[in-house]
Amino acid sequence: MAKNKSLKDKKQKKAQKETPPSGFKIIWQEIWRTPSARIAFFIVVACLLFTFVGSLFLNKSQITATDIMSSYDSWGVDGHIFGADQGGRNIFKLLIMGGRNSIMIGVSVTIISLIVGLFIGLLSGYYGGVIDNIVMRIVDFIQIMPQFPILIVLASVIPNYNAFTLVAMISIFGWTGEARYYRSFVLAQRERDYVLASKTSGSSDWKIMYREILPNISSMVIIDAVLGVAGNIGIETGLSFIGYGLPTTTPSLGTLIGYANDPVNVTTRPWLWLPAAIFLLVISLSINYVGLALRKAADARQREN
16 A cells, blocks of 8 residues: 555656646746846836825825925925925825826736737738738838827827827827737747647637637737836836826826926936936836746746647
């Protein structure tokens, strides 16, 4: 009995060694193994807690209310940790609310662009031929259009402009890069043996695309989504910086950094724009370091398979 039990334990251990680790386990191992990615991961978590949890204790109407008596208060004056702007608004609280708004816009644009781009990329790459040519010519036409000038014009002429409008505008251009990116992976997958076997067994095209091909490119989707968030936060910040992003009544990283448009603020009032600039730099770099770790994890996953 003892001998049989010992043999059984050895077989179980051998089976555990032969079973490849899950994708999430590889991702976590890669993040934890790389010091820069590990630090970046905790920084991203801290930034999310700072903005999203912190905003739960804030009231937008109170934050954006003016207090002329506190106009341009410096660091730490009258309880203003990061000072106050020309309207006496607390920069620290604006940073919390603005960081949350910028991150939400970045995530929203990424999700919309990813869903549309993935759907079109799957169709174009899987069917190829005439469908692929038509879709790619449309993508080429949209991509050669000057994105920022068009966004500026739209922001100027659209009535009742708000955050939802901004997300929709950026997403109009965002999905094209995603579609081309995923199409390239689908083209490489559609001639694989598992796809041909599914076709032979009579599986529908939709089933092959979403149950066979999509899981095999899921790691690329995760990496692209993570890196896309940082890029879309940057687009929102750039538009808000030049005055064509979020309305001035809605705080964001871009509207805060926009104070640097005034040379006087740059030289004598750094508390107006510097915290937001540092926050943007830190979270963008951190997201990119995490994205690099995810890319390594995806490569490791492919080697395991």
